[in-house]
Amino acid sequence: MAQQMGRQSLQFENPPWIISSGCIAGTKEGEGPIGHEIDLIGEDDNFGCDIWEEAESTLQKEALTLALGKAGLRADELRYLFAGDLLGQSMATSFGLQPFEIPLFGLYGACSTAGEALALAAMTVAAGYADVVGAVTSSHFASAEKQFRFPLEYANQRPLCTTWTVTGAGAFLLGRESGKKQNYSDNRKRTDAGSPMIKRAEQKIADDTEQKVCGVRITGITTGKIVDYGVRDSMNMGAAMAPAAADCIQAHLKDFSRSPSWYDKIITGDLGAVGREILLDLLAQKKIDIGSFHTDCGLEIFDNEVQGTGSGGSGCGCAAVTMCAHFLPMLRRGELKRILFVPTGALLSKISFNEGENIPGIAHAVVLEAAEN
Amino acid sequence: MAQQMGRQSLQFENPPWIISSGCIAGTKEGEGPIGHEIDLIGEDDNFGCDIWEEAESTLQKEALTLALGKAGLRADELRYLFAGDLLGQSMATSFGLQPFEIPLFGLYGACSTAGEALALAAMTVAAGYADVVGAVTSSHFASAEKQFRFPLEYANQRPLCTTWTVTGAGAFLLGRESGKKQNYSDNRKRTDAGSPMIKRAEQKIADDTEQKVCGVRITGITTGKIVDYGVRDSMNMGAAMAPAAADCIQAHLKDFSRSPSWYDKIITGDLGAVGREILLDLLAQKKIDIGSFHTDCGLEIFDNEVQGTGSGGSGCGCAAVTMCAHFLPMLRRGELKRILFVPTGALLSKISFNEGENIPGIAHAVVLEAAEN
Structure with missing residues (x-):
């Protein structure tokens, strides 16, 4: 259960x-600053598929398989999934x-879907509706460019303010118990990642087990509203989303x-460098200074x-992968104690853009705290 | 709170x-068998807009405005909205x-979204996360044909098994209290439907007040899984969805x-005539006979x-409008006591169809019971 906090937040008891x-x-993500922390890097961005959308489906499947494997759970031990992606009709x-x-429960919150999924998953577990649930989100650079802008084959030039959609997926399993009792060496036998491109999964699972000093709990959420500041440039997602992030954080x-x-x-x-600057400006107007605490998964x-990724990374996969690979382990190792995770989404479709509509934004905040296991 | 029932259901305490x-x-819906029960019928299907997608947005806005007006609530008295539609990126x-x-919370469950939204809204209220929340879904014949098949201007011929996407939206407000105490004549003053095309809203609100013998509660839910029987015909949505409906009902x-x-x-x-027959067949194979109790909003x-609507109505709007206009009032008048509402969705996108993918289905069940107000 939870306490209703203010107008749009919950604190879980x-x-x-x-x-x-x-x-x-x-x-590309594998070559980036946190590449060595990502559980699996594909040998190429096809992930064994012929079609970009199929490749993205594979990302979701592999991410959830990994999360299940690490927890030593079978799929039928999850009661619900909360999941979504950026493609039309969540393909x-x-x-x-x-x-x-x-x-x-299929979700659509554009790139904020990782936050929306974690929020609903946490609400479901905290209410006793389920013992263990999953939250999964993904994006793929090629399927997103095809869906929202131009196919890669067109070789369109990109302005510097453009963000680069992350090819990746993250899956999180939430439960009423911390999962500490799980025996990882036994559990590894139950892992079936089922893919020929695994490079470091076994080692990562062993590392995770050793590193797991603290548990991590979702202690609260703030659900965002749609915010429309009239941005119409589909090459500048950071500007479209920053007002929603500012609204949600405030x-x-x-x-x-x-x-x-x-x-x-x-x-x-996934505000990137341009969106970050706008976010800090908008909050400064409200006399809120988050500059020294703020970072963005896209950065x-x-x-x-x-x-050459322009303003930074973006997509549902950006927030999910960066949280899973980089920040969750920092919480588990005790290097961070409390973080506010605010995935941001631009509510854009090819049709709405072509019809000259604005690009409204939405953001959902989730409080993650390290806790004694 | 709720009791977990079996593998995928909840019963609310x-x-x-x-x-x-x-x-x-x-x-077209206004000329149909339940047309006289629908709160508002547009003078044409543009609803004052130039673009089909804008017209569909207007449907969501008007449906929620009406629901708020009938309950005598302001928008800021709703803590959360659970909403979705069929368009790419839920436009x-x-x-x-x-x-x-x-x-x-943006949702995507294709035409099952009405069930998904009611389920999550009920879970949220039952857990004490909110006092009042809303669930809104829509579809529009013209925007759906353009999105999934052919623009209307192409004048494509349709096989008889095709369903006809309903142009309509339904909004439901869920609360911890029955709302009986509300003074409807006072509340009417707060209604602001904000549209020039209102024909019968005032009268409908008065009728609803008089008819309201019983309250209606959501006493349980069953959340569906994605079911794929290999159907690939985007002109036969009933066949694509029936297996998921059978799975969920079973x-x-x-x-x-x-x-x-x-x-x-x-x-x-929205199974329509073709889907209904397949549903009854599939359940008969499991020795479950629902024939004498079953109907379909599309029929x-x-x-x-x-x-000339082929196999029947379809779309998120089909289930939502038929429930709101026809079945909810029957519960309120005491003519029905218990119904199982099972919105059904076909997980199809133009891209997945063009790439030769199957059309998997999903369905979500909601138990509605008349209760003393």
């Missing part, structure tokens, strides 16, 4: 645990997660009566200077 | 109430619901240890013989 997570990404989710045969701090310094880090999903996953 | 609902539909929801500024009856006769009606979302909303 018995916070759910993140019992395991798994992530997989493409070659990667429908085809990637079908084989698991788990009751599914609402969160107010609802919980917290100052930014309560957190070790406030981590937005962590790529080195923009070296990798 | 303190079942949430449907405190009000509102629906709006197009001219009708993003643009239709933005003006209300209510924290939003799981529901097993989880709750109920026979079909426990219900006055088992109402699927209620149109008269296929007279209106």
